[in-house]
Amino acid sequence: MFKxxxxxxxxxxxxxxxxxxxxxxxVTLRIHQMLPPQATIPHGVLEPWGKAVExxxxxxxxxxxxxxxxxxxxxxxxxxQARDGVVDVIWTVLGYTPGRFPKAETFELPFIMTDAVSTSxxxxxxxxxxxxxxxxxxxxxxxxxxxxxxFHTKDPITKLExxxxxxxxxxxxxxxxxxxxxxxxxxxxxVPAVSESLSKGVIDGTTIPWEVTLPLxxxxxxxxxxxxxxxxxxxxxxxxxxxxxxxxxxxxxxLKKVIDDNSGMKLAKMAGEAMARQDxxxxxxARDAGNNIVxxxxxxxQRFKDAAAQVVDEWVAAGEGRQALLDDARALIAKYTEENAxxxxxxxxxxxxxxxxxxxxxxxxxxxxxx
Numbered sequence: 001m002f003k004x005x006x007x008x009x010x011x012x013x014x015x016x017x018x019x020x021x022x023x024x025x026x027v028t029l030r031i032h033q034m035l036p037p038q039a040t041i042p043h044g045v046l047e048p049w050g051k052a053v054e055x056x057x058x059x060x061x062x063x064x065x066x067x068x069x070x071x072x073x074x075x076x077x078x079x080x081q082a083r084d085g086v087v088d089v090i091w092t093v094l095g096y097t098p099g100r101f102p103k104a105e106t107f108e109l110p111f112i113m114t115d116a117v118s119t120s121x122x123x124x125x126x127x128x129x130x131x132x133x134x135x136x137x138x139x140x141x142x143x144x145x146x147x148x149x150x151f152h153t154k155d156p157i158t159k160l161e162x163x164x165x166x167x168x169x170x171x172x173x174x175x176x177x178x179x180x181x182x183x184x185x186x187x188x189x190x191v192p193a194v195s196e197s198l199s200k201g202v203i204d205g206t207t208i209p210w211e212v213t214l215p216l217x218x219x220x221x222x223x224x225x226x227x228x229x230x231x232x233x234x235x236x237x238x239x240x241x242x243x244x245x246x247x248x249x250x251x252x253x254x255l256k257k258v259i260d261d262n263s264g265m266k267l268a269k270m271a272g273e274a275m276a277r278q279d280x281x282x283x284x285x286a287r288d289a290g291n292n293i294v295x296x297x298x299x300x301x302q303r304f305k306d307a308a309a310q311v312v313d314e315w316v317a318a319g320e321g322r323q324a325l326l327d328d329a330r331a332l333i334a335k336y337t338e339e340n341a342x343x344x345x346x347x348x349x350x351x352x353x354x355x356x357x358x359x360x361x362x363x364x365x366x367x368x369x370x371x
Contacts, residue, residue: 026057026060026061026251026252026255027060027061027062027247027251027255028061028062028063028064028088029050029053029061029062029063029064029088029089029243029247030064030066030071030087030088030089031046031050031063031064031065031066031087031088031089031090031091032066032069032070032071032078032081032082032086032087032089032090033046033066033067033069033078033090033091033092034067034068034069034075034078034092034190034192035067035068035192035215036067036068036215037065037067038215039067039215040211040214040274040275040278041091041239041271041274041275042065042067042091044274044277044278045091045241045267045270045271045274046065046091046241047065048270049063049241049262049267049270050063050065051063052262053258053259053262056258056261056262057255057258060255061255061258066087071086071087073086074190075092075093075096075190075192076096076097076190078090078091078092079092079094079097079100079138079240079242082138082242082243082244083137083138083242083244083245085244085246085247087244088243088244088247089141089241089242089243089244090241090242091239091240091241092239092240092242093171093172093190093191093237093238093239094143094172094237094238094239094240095108095171095172095173095174095175095237095238096171096172096190098172098173099173100134101131101134101238102134102319103127103130103131103133103134103325104123104127104131104134104143104238104240105172105173105174105238105315106126106322106325106326106329107119107122107123107126107145107236107238107329108172108174108175108235108236108237108238109174109235109311109312109315109326109329110174110178110234110235110305110308110311110312111228111232111233111234111235111304111305111308112232112235112236112326112329112330112333113145113148113232113233113235113236113333114148114231114232114233114333114337115147115148115233115272115276115337115340116144116145116146116147116148116209116236116272116273116275116276116279117269117272117273117275117276117336117340118272118333118336118337118339118340119145119236119272119333119336120143120144120145120268120269120271120272120275121265121268121269121272121332121336121340122329122332122333122335122336123143123144123145123238123268123329123332124142124143124144124264124265124268124269125265125332126325126328126329126332127140127143128264129328130325130328135240135242137245138242138243138244138245139242139243139244139245139247139248139249140240140241140242140243140263141241141242141243141259141262141263141264141267142240142241142263142264142265142266142267142268142271143238143239143240143241143268144238144239144241144267144268144271144272144275145236145237145238145239145272145275146209146211146212146236146237146239146275147209147210147211147233147236147275147276147279148209148227148228148232148233148234148235148236148279149175149207149208149209149233149234149235149236149237150207150208150209150210150225150226150227150228150233150234151163151168151205151206151207151224151225151226151227151234152205152206152207152208152213152218152222152224152225153166153168153204153205153206153222153224153225153226154198154204154205154222154223154224155204155205155224156224156226156292156294157205157224157226157294158226158294158296158300159296159300159303160182160183160300160303160304160307161183163179163182163183163184164183164184165183165184165185166184166185166204166205167184167185167187167202167203167204167205168184168185168186168187168203168204168205168206168207169186169187169188169189169194169197169203169205169206169207169208170186170187170188170207171188171189171190171191171207171208171237172188172237173188174235174311174315175207175235175237176188177311177314178234178235178308178311179207181307181308181310181311182304182307182308183307187202187203191208191212191216194206194208194216194218195216195217195218195221198218198221198222199221205222205224206218207234207235209236209275209279209282210278210279210280210281210282210283210286211275211278211279211281211282212282213282213285213286214278214281214282214285219282219285219286219289219291220289222291223291223292224291224292224294225283225286225291225292225293225294226294226295226296227293227294227295227296228295228296228301228304229295229296229297229298229301230298230301231337234304234308239271241267241271243259312326
């Protein structure tokens with residue numbers, strides 16, 4: 001009888017422990033994205049975001065990371081994976097699904113963006129004001145942009161005419177239209193394919209920010225890098241971190257608050273800062289390698305702007321209300337750029353410090369990885 005009572009008590013204790021464990025860890029969030037874990041956003045944003053959510057939930061939320069499309073599919077399918085509940089959280093490039101996010105395209109227009117932080121903050125506010133309908137099927141955590149896009153090419157670009165006939169990779173519909181107006185032959189492809197395409201001669205160059213040159217080893221594949229004078233970069237791409245809507249809405253209020261406290265402008269700025277830091281490191285790597293880094297003067301920059309203006313005009317004419325969206329985007333970017341004056345210098349200093357700490361040396365050697 002004693003043994004029977006003991007067994008019943010022991011079984012009850014086991015059930016109680018198991019029940020307590022289940023209550024302590026209410027949900028597991030699976031984050032899926034296209035890049036290796038050492039890349040800028042996975043390492044500098046998604047990983048600390050997951051840790052913050054786990055700690056602030058008291059362990060009731062567990063976060064699992066699945067990099068490099070480990071759960072299957074292709075980068076353009078990531079948004080739908082979150083929408084359909086295949087995964088819980090994703091990070092993706094909005095431009096990988098042309099025409100799906102026409103309002104978000106406003107921030108991809110040429111010579112609109114300034115720096116990664118200010119443009120990311122502006123994009124977040126822009127979406128909250130004007131664009132939540134394009135994210136109605138998911139729970140939006142944040143949007144952001146990368147730093148100034150520029151040319152990385154086998155042959156140097158010192159004037160507009162140098163682009164004629166060059167096969168240049170573009171990362172979105174708007175960027176490919178820009179390349180065509182500039183005289184290049186656009187080749188659309190997700191960024192993980194860029195390194196192999198350069199090495200095999202499929203393309204003559206690519207448009208990406210400095211940050212992406214690190215995991216792709218672009219400074220080893222080409223020797224020429226061309227940027228522009230003035231405050232505005234050639235272009236940026238738009239990104240989103242989204243969560244399955246049913247998963248979010250199924251959380252108790254206190255866990256929703258944990259997610260909310262680590263979303264929105266806070267997360268958008270965090271992503272922009274990560275991009276800016278690594279832009280500084282990427283440029284330094286190219287300079288240390290002795291590569292040819294060209295900054296076009298104001299006159300030549302204006303020639304590129306004049307050629308690119310047709311892209312903006314055609315985009316505005318393609319839909320009602322687009323001029324208002326463009327005006328708002330420009331105003332928001334100007335507002336945050338003014339507020340963040342001096343942040344670019346801070347980013348360079350931080351970037352050099354991170355380089356000294358060996359952060360970039362942890363990047364994978366495989367040339368098909370990158371953002």
